[in-house]
Amino acid sequence: MASDKLNIYNRPKLRNPRLLLGFSGWMDGGEVSTGTVKCLVDKLGAEQFAEIKPKGFYIYSFPGSMEITALFRPHTKIKDGMIESYEIPVNTFFCSEKDNLIIFLGREPNLIWEEFAECIFSVCSEFGVEMIYFIGSVAGLVPHTREPRLFCSVSHADLKETFQHYGVKFTNYEGPASIVTYLTANCSKRNIKMVSFVAAIPAYVQGGNPKCIEAVTRRIAGMLELEIDFADLMTMSDEFEKKLDDVVQEQPELESNIHKLEEDYDNEIFNNEMGDLKTWLEQQGIRVD
Secondary structure, three states: OOOOOEEEOOOOOOOOOEEEEEEEOOOEHHHHHHHHHHHHHHHHOOEEEEEEOOOOOOOOOOOOOHHHHHOOOOEEEEEOOEEEEEEOOOEEEEEEOOOOEEEEEEEOOOOOHHHHHHHHHHHHHHHOOOEEEEEEEEEEOOOOOOOOEEEEEEOOOHHHHHHHHHOOEEOOOOOOOOHHHHHHHHHHHHOOEEEEEEEEEEOOOOOOOHHHHHHHHHHHHHHOOOOOOOHHHHHHHHHHHHHHHHHHHOOHHHHHHHHHHHHHHHHHHHHHHOHHHHHHHHHOOOOOO
16 A cells, blocks of 8 residues: 555445546646546546545645746635635546446646655555556647547557557657656556557647547547447537637638648648558559659
């Protein structure tokens, strides 16, 4: 068992369940990481059974500009002179027994990554988790009219064979790491495998992105073989895209740049994911360039 910061208050009946992680913070562009996890919790009727207490893991006061400091401080709501809410970070484990799935929704810790990770690994040990999934999201050069690209990194080389069939691109990156990187790098010591998916979403769309949340939720549900009705999410997605289209049409320069993104996206999909078809067409004397 990890430190006393892990509190398991219910013990669901699970058999080597999968664990899906979602974090607010650095890799939650468009609220796709947290939005996907919240959606699955709701759709599956998953119930809370454990938590990681926040004390010691977060910085609340950070020097700098108001914009930077606001990223660290707890959120509060004051109405008519009365404090209605004061929100500290919450890290909750949910489970769906029928789907044999544990879902974690939390905020990436600022401090003591090792102990935070130990809490997650302890839940894995307690319930026999052998496979961890993470879904994150970052801003990228992707048009809002297309599916977000999924970039993938894995803890074990043999997982690449499994997930390359889902249309993902394997990550090439060097720079600052996240708690997810730490988990992926250390899970093999626990005889656990892990795959991390990061969705590249339109950089020019600010705030929550229902279209990308729907697309990513649908793809993750497919990988986890979850039976979910996406009708309401698809309706929200279509409505959101229509609103974006209306805004874009009023900005000719943005519209032109989006068309370029669409061309680049479609060319890449055709060249990379339809390579066999392209080769066959060229063998028949049909030019595709």
